[in-house]
Amino acid sequence: MKTYESVVIGGGPAGITAALYLLRAGIQMAWVEKLSPGGQVLLTEKIDNYPGFPDGIKGYELVDLFTAHLEGFEYDKLGDEVEEIRSLDNRFEIKLSEQTIMADSAIVTTGADWKKLDVPGESKFNGRGVSYCALCDGNFFKDQEVACIGGGDTALEESLYLTKLVKKVYLIHRRDAFRGSKIYQDKVLNNPKIEILYNTVVREFSGEKDLEGLKLENVQTGNESDLEVQGAFVFIGLVPAAPALPPLVETDRQGFIKTDTEMRTSLPGLFAAGDIRSKLCRQISTAVGEGATAAHNTQIYLEQTG
Numbered sequence: 218m219k220t221y222e223s224v225v226i227g228g229g230p231a232g233i234t235a236a237l238y239l240l241r242a243g244i245q246m247a248w249v250e251k252l253s254p255g256g257q258v259l260l261t262e263k264i265d266n267y268p269g270f271p272d273g274i275k276g277y278e279l280v281d282l283f284t285a286h287l288e289g290f291e292y293d294k295l296g297d298e299v300e301e302i303r304s305l306d307n308r309f310e311i312k313l314s315e316q317t318i319m320a321d322s323a324i325v326t327t328g329a330d331w332k333k334l335d336v337p338g339e340s341k342f343n344g345r346g347v348s349y350c351a352l353c354d355g356n357f358f359k360d361q362e363v364a365c366i367g368g369g370d371t372a373l374e375e376s377l378y379l380t381k382l383v384k385k386v387y388l389i390h391r392r393d394a395f396r397g398s399k400i401y402q403d404k405v406l407n408n409p410k411i412e413i414l415y416n417t418v419v420r421e422f423s424g425e426k427d428l429e430g431l432k433l434e435n436v437q438t439g440n441e442s443d444l445e446v447q448g449a450f451v452f453i454g455l456v457p458a459a460p461a462l463p464p465l466v467e468t469d470r471q472g473f474i475k476t477d478t479e480m481r482t483s484l485p486g487l488f489a490a491g492d493i494r495s496k497l498c499r500q501i502s503t504a505v506g507e508g509a510t511a512a513h514n515t516q517i518y519l520e521q522t523g
């Protein structure tokens with residue numbers, strides 16, 4: 218069984234940066250990515266908030282630039298899925314779908330997936346009006362009318378954020394009261410730019426090429442209606458994309474990995490970075506910074522234990 222000093226799991230911005238820093242530190246490593254490198258950035262039409270690109274950059278172009286940085290280094294690039302990480306005698310046994318490898322340390326950067334409503338039109342208009350990130354895409358809807366779907370803290374916070382950019386926000390919630398914190402509820406209820414549609418669910422995202430509106434249903438009366446909007450933000454939660462982890466690794470209630478500020482998990486030698494971490498700000502810039510931090514602390518860990 219092949220043994221590495223470190224294994225980076227995941228090939229999004231956090232994983233690419235972690236790999237870059239490990240390689241520059243001369244650490245013998247493998248990099249495992251189940252799809253093409255790039256992660257969620259590949260799903261992003263245009264990125265407007267990554268420093269260095271004042272005119273914005275297309276997602277795939279940024280990924281090309283990120284991965285170009287890894288050229289010329291020697292490492293094992295494994296196109297496979299990590300199914301399980303086990304902790305054995307201060308080492309990690311990493312079970313891929315086609316082989317098992319060992320490592321002295323590992324960095325988990327497997328990201329997160331936005332929960333989908335799973336109604337007609339949602340995937341067709343993803344990136345063409347349907348979004349899961351106000352911070353990322355809010356600017357595309359300046360002075361237009363948008364809908365936010367959800368009733369937790371994220372839906373309330375992001376609706377408030379969007380009111381600074383857009384003309385009007387319709388906040389669509391399937392129940393008659395919000396789950397989110399009282400402080401956000403008060404702000405939302407008092408914001409003249411937000412109109413709340415309680416007891417309402419989205420049945421369809423509609424339009425020709427781009428999103429033009431939503432088909433809604435009131436769950437109490439059964440009444441159906443159409444709502445004209447140019448953007449729709451779905452905030453019904455995030456799910457972590459972690460492989461099976463050793464039981465000693467602490468996670469939050471949703472399963473995101475808890476770390477300290479140095480990206481150390483509760484299990485020595487195992488680090489986590491990017492969207493898979495328990496945190497609030499899930500962005501490319503934060504993923505990149507955390508990938509660098511995790512790699513730097515991996516280097517320190519290997520020096521101290523090697």
Ligand SMILES: Cc1cc2nc3c(=O)[nH]c(=O)nc-3n(C[C@H](O)[C@H](O)[C@H](O)COP(=O)(O)OP(=O)(O)OC[C@H]3O[C@@H](n4cnc5c(N)ncnc54)[C@H](O)[C@@H]3O)c2cc1C
Nearest residue numbers: 227229230231251256257299328353491492499500501504
């Ligand atoms: C539509 C959309 C638009 C966005 N727009 C912006 C924006 O404009 N600006 C911004 O800053 N952020 C934006 N984001 C958020 C940003 O893309 C993420 O915060 C960032 O990509 C997180 O990086 P990451 O490396 O932590 O995880 P990810 O990008 O999720 O990468 C994780 C990688 O791990 C791989 N993986 C998962 N599980 C396994 C496994 N078991 N084994 C092997 N590999 C695995 C996945 O295939 C994936 O490639 C957007 C996100 C989306 C979805």
